Amino acid sequence: MPSTTGWTTQDIPDQSGRTAVVTGANSGIGLVTARELARRGARVLLACRSEERGRHAEELVRRQVPGADVEFGPLDLADLASVRAFAESYTPGTLDLLVNNAGVMALPYGRTADGFETQFGINHLGHFALTGLLVRKLLNTPGARVVTVSSAMHAVADIDMGDLNSERRYRRWIAYGRSKTANLLFTHELARRLRAAGSDVVAAAAHPGYAATNLQTAGARLEGRRTAERLAELGNRVFARPAEAGALPTLYAATAPGVRPDSFTGPRPMGRRGAPTGARRAGWTLNDVAGERLWAASEQLTGVTYDDLEG
Numbered sequence: 001m002p003s004t005t006g007w008t009t010q011d012i013p014d015q016s017g018r019t020a021v022v023t024g025a026n027s028g029i030g031l032v033t034a035r036e037l038a039r040r041g042a043r044v045l046l047a048c049r050s051e052e053r054g055r056h057a058e059e060l061v062r063r064q065v066p067g068a069d070v071e072f073g074p075l076d077l078a079d080l081a082s083v084r085a086f087a088e089s090y091t092p093g094t095l096d097l098l099v100n101n102a103g104v105m106a107l108p109y110g111r112t113a114d115g116f117e118t119q120f121g122i123n124h125l126g127h128f129a130l131t132g133l134l135v136r137k138l139l140n141t142p143g144a145r146v147v148t149v150s151s152a153m154h155a156v157a158d159i160d161m162g163d164l165n166s167e168r169r170y171r172r173w174i175a176y177g178r179s180k181t182a183n184l185l186f187t188h189e190l191a192r193r194l195r196a197a198g199s200d201v202v203a204a205a206a207h208p209g210y211a212a213t214n215l216q217t218a219g220a221r222l223e224g225r226r227t228a229e230r231l232a233e234l235g236n237r238v239f240a241r242p243a244e245a246g247a248l249p250t251l252y253a254a255t256a257p258g259v260r261p262d263s264f265t266g267p268r269p270m271g272r273r274g275a276p277t278g279a280r281r282a283g284w285t286l287n288d289v290a291g292e293r294l295w296a297a298s299e300q301l302t303g304v305t306y307d308d309l310e311g
Contacts (some may be wrong), residue, residue, distance in 0.1 A: 003151060004174050006250050006262065007248070008248070009039075009144060009244075009248070012036060012037075012040045012251060012255045013040070013255055013256075014041055014258075015037055015040040015255065016040075016041035016042075017041070017085050018035075018041070018042045018043070018096040018097065019042065019044075019045070019092060019096050020042050020044045020075075020099065020254075021044075021047055021090070021093070021097070021098050021099065021100065022037070022046060022101055023048075023075060023097040023100055023102035023127070024047070024048065024049040024052050024076065024102025024103065025044070025046035025047060025048055025054070025057055025101070026050060026056070027053065027057070029101060029149070029208050029243050030099075030101040030102065030246035031061075031243070031245045031311040032243050032244050032246075032250055033099055033101060033254070034046055034057070035060075035068075036071065036251055037066060037251070038068035038069060039065045039068070040061040040255075042059075042069070042096075043071075044059055044068075044071075045070075045072075045073045045090070046061075046071065046072045047074075047075035047208065048073075048074070048075060048102075049074075049076045049078075049102075051072065051074060051150065054074070054122035055072050056075075056295045057072070057198050058072045060070065061246070062156040062169055064287045065146060072088075073089065074086065075102075076113075077122045077127065078112040078121055078300060079112065079114065080113070080114050080125075080129055080303070080304075081113070083129045083130050083211060084133065085129060087123075087133035089136065090137070092137065093137060093140055094140045095134055095137035095138050095140075095144060096141050096144050096145070096254055097147070097254055098131060098134060098138065098144075098145070098146045098147070098168055099149070099250060100127040100128075100130070100131065100147065100183075101140045101149045103123045103149065103179075104123065104124075105119070105129070105188070105199050106119075106173055106176050107119060109166070109172075110208060112125075112126075115165075115230070116165055117165040117166045117170070117175060119172075119178075120165060120166070120175065120178065120283045121165060122179075122296075122300070123179035124179050124183060125298060125301060125302055127183070127186070127286065128298045128304065129181070129304040130191070130304040131146055131186075131244065132299075132306045135145070135306055135308050139201060139308060139309065141199075143200065144200075144201045144202075145199065145203075145259070146187075146190065146202070146204070146206070147230045147250055147252070147253045147254045148183050148187050148204075148205050148206075149205070149206055149207065150181075150184050150264070151176075151208075152266065152280075153176060153177050153209050154180035154207075154281070154282060155177070155281075155282045156173060156174060156177030156283070157174045157177035157181060157283035158181055159176045159185060159290060160222060161180050161293055162230075163296070164301075166295060171256075175278075179297065181285055182204055182294060183205060183280070184281060184285035185226050185284075185290055185291045185294050186291075186295070186298070187203050187204065187262055187293045188286055188288075189288075189291035190203040191262035191307055192262075193306070193310075194261065195261065195289070196308055197310075199309075200294050202259055202261050203261055203262065204259050204263045204264075204265065205262075205264045205265070206250045206253040206254045206266065207249060207265075207267075207279055208246030208249060208250070208266075226267070234257075245267065249265040249266050249267055250265075250266065254266045262286075263278065264278065264280025266278070266280075267275050267280060276303040
């Protein structure tokens, strides 16, 4: 991996003429990622579940970056019909960058519109389906990239192929860790398949470290646990990096020259300034057999196959 010493948003190469889709771009790391890509000249589609928050983010980016070419697009990763509708609405024949950023963390047990456990369904299956539905556009685009945002918390748990939807026992942090392991296994297998197809599309992963976003408070807020929510807010203020710093690994993986397929970019250790670096990852996220098995299961569960990549 090239040196990232001192790398900041000022080092993002010119993105003029490039188009990016960023999921979860209405707040936090996704919003910063979209804004900085737009600042460097990219056309950015803000793929968000809430139209109200997505439109607000669109207006905010335009205020912060005069002349920014950004547009809201409705996308609910918890509903495969919405994922398909979003992909169908994306009419250009090319796509330079797909940032699979949206996610949920440590929520109480729930199910998506299609019956999947919420964290696995949104964090992995929704993005698996979206990428598959857009893969032809990516393959048509020289130098295209897919960046999937995982987490250091992937190290909490390997994927359980016998219980992908946590039906036998649900532990929210284990389920979250498994969904983030799934993100890395997906990146690993996608990179392998792209290489086998002779494509120059780069599939890479990133993680933000402990960044101050609404991810930490969402579960407690959903359950009405006000004390837990306040503690999470305090942790964000005292210990977390700002979202601007948390977005750097994603932006590096998305734009820096020389990013390797299946690389995993993370932040510098706490106490050191900003620039991203290669992140440690659990060995199980590099397991070819596990990657193939998860891929096959994901195709079966979502009904999305990567025929364009195979052919």
